[in-house]
Amino acid sequence: MTDKNVISSLCQKAIDMRSESYAPYSDFLVGSAVLLSDGTVYTGCNIENSAFGPSICAERTAIFKAVTEGRKDFVAIAIAGGKRDGELQYCAPCGVCRQVMREFCDSSFKICLAKSAEDYKEFTLGELLPESFGPDNLS
Numbered sequence: 365m366t367d368k369n370v371i372s373s374l375c376q377k378a379i380d381m382r383s384e385s386y387a388p389y390s391d392f393l394v395g396s397a398v399l400l401s402d403g404t405v406y407t408g409c410n411i412e413n414s415a416f417g418p419s420i421c422a423e424r425t426a427i428f429k430a431v432t433e434g435r436k437d438f439v440a441i442a443i444a445g446g447k448r449d450g451e452l453q454y455c456a457p458c459g460v461c462r463q464v465m466r467e468f469c470d471s472s473f474k475i476c477l478a479k480s481a482e483d484y485k486e487f488t489l490g491e492l493l494p495e496s497f498g499p500d501n502l503s
């Protein structure tokens with residue numbers, strides 16, 4: 365399910381979603397694509413706001429879209445970010461997005477930071493959010 369072709373295509377979807385980014389304040393365009401266990405993909409982009417606080421990252425947009433459709437069986441996410449007129453960076457998820465991933469995903473959830481469909485860095489959620497607090501703490 366998460367072979368190289370699937371991850372490459374996920375990265376490309378994240379890159380393509382940057383065209384939907386609404387980021388007039390930072391000019392930092394981020395796209396994301398999250399993969400579900402049956403191969404379904406939900407995409408997202410960052411959406412900023414003039415009051416700043418209500419802005420949302422691309423990762424949470426994609427994850428929350430999936431949750432609104434009753435889907436929580438997340439396998440991997442690709443993220444593509446960079447300044448509007450610059451090159452793509454290996455754009456790592458912010459702390460808030462890592463914690464949202466922690467709510468729904470186990471530590472093996474894959475996080476791919478894409479510069480292109482072939483050039484990406486891959487981490488697990490456990491690597492990016494060690495010693496974390498999650499739903500199990502409250503059970």
Ligand code: THU
Pocket residue numbers: 387390392393394409410411412419420421422423443445455456457458461
């Ligand atoms: N941003 C994301 O959407 N995802 C990230 O992983 C990092 C940051 C957004 C938030 C804000 O709209 C802009 O990038 C600059 O921080």
